[in-house]
Amino acid sequence: MAERSTTGTVDEYIAAFPPETRKVLEELRVLVRAAAPGVTERISYAIPRFDLQGHQLVFFAGWKKHVGLYPISARVSEAFGEELASYKSGKGSVQFPLGEPLPMELIRRIVRFRVDEITAKDA
Numbered sequence: 044m045a046e047r048s049t050t051g052t053v054d055e056y057i058a059a060f061p062p063e064t065r066k067v068l069e070e071l072r073v074l075v076r077a078a079a080p081g082v083t084e085r086i087s088y089a090i091p092r093f094d095l096q097g098h099q100l101v102f103f104a105g106w107k108k109h110v111g112l113y114p115i116s117a118r119v120s121e122a123f124g125e126e127l128a129s130y131k132s133g134k135g136s137v138q139f140p141l142g143e144p145l146p147m148e149l150i151r152r153i154v155r156f157r158v159d160e161i162t163a164k165d166a
Contacts (some may be wrong), residue, residue, distance in 0.1 A: 106138075
């Protein structure tokens with residue numbers, strides 16, 4: 044696991060990991076950007092955070108054996124509970140094991156769900 048820093052860039056955060064983890068984190072980053080045009084990114088709580096329209100969209104993090112996606116909203120767990128059942132998850136978080144393909148379509152839909160939550164708030 045990379046040493047955690049509360050400063051720096053998302054590029055620096057990702058670069059601090061071993062190649063396998065780095066590749067998965069970059070895939071997550073690209074996916075979030077594509078699913079949520081206009082997001083901004085920064086380091087918050089020592090992990091990458093994506094914001095949309097001034098609201099927290101999702102966070103992600105690399106760990107020794109998995110990557111974590113933190114979609115924040117408890118409604119995500121309710122909406123995607125069955126699909127997340129095969130992954131270790133909790134209120135507001137889900138873990139994807141390293142060495143297994145990311146469920147790209149599921150993650151894309153989770154991010155879009157969060158986008159819809161945020162844009163509905165601002166409507």
